[in-house]
Amino acid sequence: MASALSMNKAQCKRLLQAGGVPVLPWATVNREDWRRDPVAARDAVLANTGTDQFPLFVKPCNLGSSIGIASATDAAGLDAALEQVFRFDEVALIEPQVVAITEINVSVMRGAEIHPSVVERPLSKSGVLTYQDKYGSSGKGKKGQQRTGSIADAERRIDPKDVPETIKTQAQSMAVRAFQLIDCAGVARIDFIFDQAQNVLFLNEINPIPGSMSYYLWENSVPPLTYTALLSDIIDSALTRKAIKDASQRDSGLRVLFP
Incomplete structure (x- = not known):
């Protein structure tokens, strides 16, 4: 259900707005x-x-x-x-269209508790993120490493200094609230629009299955989480949810006979 709601931008906005999360x-x-x-x-x-x-x-x-x-x-x-x-x-x-725009993202994970990652600011060539900005980063990256063209290779600033601390904290809080409202599981990435002219933060989109599981945010969080540890936590969380679901009674005990 979380993935279906998140993919329909209008329905997702309605639910978030009803839950008190600011949206455009x-x-x-x-x-x-x-x-x-x-x-x-x-x-x-x-x-x-x-x-x-x-x-x-x-x-x-x-x-x-x-x-x-x-x-x-x-x-x-x-x-x-x-x-x-x-x-x-x-x-x-x-x-x-927000003209004085800064886009920032936060990942959220459900483990023993729901908690947010560090904030990132994705970078674009035109001021608005395009498909090319997100997935066109193939070739050689830093230190000569091969870039695969995945979103993990896109240009970004982790914990950007040009974004006010109050806005970063607000984004993390709103991300957790949205994660709960949509009833996401595992790990998600929540994307925000910061209107610099109005000093207002809006939730833009929820990515319930983010590219590369947003590991690049978790490995830079405090405490840092490696990609392997992140995947292990996601799997453990899924197994826990499955056990809870299996323990739930699925019938009322009534037996109805049909002629």
Whole structure:
């Protein structure tokens, strides 16, 4: 259930908002409604509080890895962005584009207790993380090590000094709250948007099965956790959940006879 909820950005936002976690305002457009009456669909977006001013960000409601995302600075751009998104998904999610943006991420793990990792700031070439930023880091990395093109090889700053300590602490607290609300298991990565102009933090997305299990965050946490130890903890947690589930009674003891 946690993975299904997290993959549907609109439903996830509704649940998080109901649980008191700040998220950006949003609107959705269904591909069928867009094909039927694009002007009415666009006008509904621009009449919605929070998506009534440009620039806007448009993304597939059920995809990740920055696939299909587009920015719109006017009505024509919004139309083009929606057309692009509908190549990938039947529902488009529209949000206000935060101009003075800093993206930060936190991993959360459920073991004996739920606890957050150190904070990271992923780096991008354009100010907004793209698929290329996340997965295009193949070739030689630091110290001549081979880079595999996984998200673990993406450029980042661990415990970034240019992010206020209060914001990093808030992100960790919000990440744990979101993890609980969605009822995640094992390890997840929670992505945030920090609006520097407003000094406000918004939860952007939950990644219930993060790339490389976000080991690069845990090996830099206090105390540090190696990749092997992280995997062992995830497996132990899964076995514990399975034992609890198996111990639960699954029938009422009633026997119903059918003719």
